[in-house]
Amino acid sequence: NAGVTQTPKFQVLKTGQSMTLQCAQDMNHNSMYWYRQDPGMGLRLIYYSASEGTTDKGEVPNGYNVSRLNKREFSLRLESAAPSQTSVYFCASSVTPNYGYTFGSGTRLTVV
Amino acid sequence: GESVGLHLPTLSVQEGDNSIINCAYSNSASDYFIWYKQESGKGPQFIIDIRSNMDKRQGQRVTVLLNKTVKHLSLQIAATQPGDSAVYFCAEIYPNTGGFKTIFGAGTRLFVKA
Numbered sequence: 026n027a028g029v030t031q032t033p034k035f036q037v038l039k040t041g042q043s044m045t046l047q048c049a050q051d052m053n054h055n056s057m058y059w060y061r062q063d064p065g066m067g068l069r070l071i072y073y074s075a076s077e078g079t080t081d082k083g084e085v086p087n088g089y090n091v092s093r094l095n096k097r098e099f100s101l102r103l104e105s106a107a108p109s110q111t112s113v114y115f116c117a118s119s120v121t122p123n124y125g126y127t128f129g130s131g132t133r134l135t136v137v
Numbered sequence: 138g139e140s141v142g143l144h145l146p147t148l149s150v151q152e153g154d155n156s157i158i159n160c161a162y163s164n165s166a167s168d169y170f171i172w173y174k175q176e177s178g179k180g181p182q183f184i185i186d187i188r189s190n191m192d193k194r195q196g197q198r199v200t201v202l203l204n205k206t207v208k209h210l211s212l213q214i215a216a217t218q219p220g221d222s223a224v225y226f227c228a229e230i231y232p233n234t235g236g237f238k239t240i241f242g243a244g245t246r247l248f249v250k251a
Contacts, residue, residue: 131179
């Protein structure tokens with residue numbers, strides 16, 4: 026039982042490049058989330074998907090898009106990376122939004 | 138708020154002592170609370186939770202206390218071990234338009250001295 030799997034673990038992008046962060050969970054959870062974590066800023070919600078087929082903006086959605094591909098997978102896309110998007114990105118899932126989260130191990134992204 | 142970072146509140150305890158980490162939550166409508174542990178370079182990990190109809194819940198070496206009157210949550214770790222060194226943060230969950238919202242607390246860095 027792998028839980029929440031994120032790929033890649035590390036990535037360096039040049040300003041303006043695009044990339045997709047992948048996330049998959051094998052716990053049959055309904056809800057999935059993308060957070061970024063920055064020193065001094067804590068965990069900030071980018072986008073979430075309360076259930077398959079729905080996605081909603083969180084606290085800091087600008088510059089990102091998401092796709093809930095199926096119940097297992099929730100991807101985060103940066104269309105044109107900016108240095109301000111340098112961060113550690115965490116994917117998480119939960120049975121429903123009013124339950125605790127299982128987090129992935131994170132993707133450390135640097136935009137130069 | 139702030140979580141993992143340079144200016145987190147820090148608690149330093151001796152190995153074997155008990156640790157108490159505190160959290161003030163913001164919303165009186167919050168009805169579910171969770172403590173997470175985040176070790177360096179890893180994702181947050183669920184430790185223990187408590188619903189608002191309880192004021193105490195115990196796990197293995199950990200106890201969570203909830204005081205709804207003053208909107209305060211604490212995590213007690215018994216016989217603290219070096220492996221407990223991490224950042225700990227609380228989360229509150231409350232009903233919100235169309236669903237529920239989770240708010241993560243600032244985080245406290247726990248150092249365990251051998």
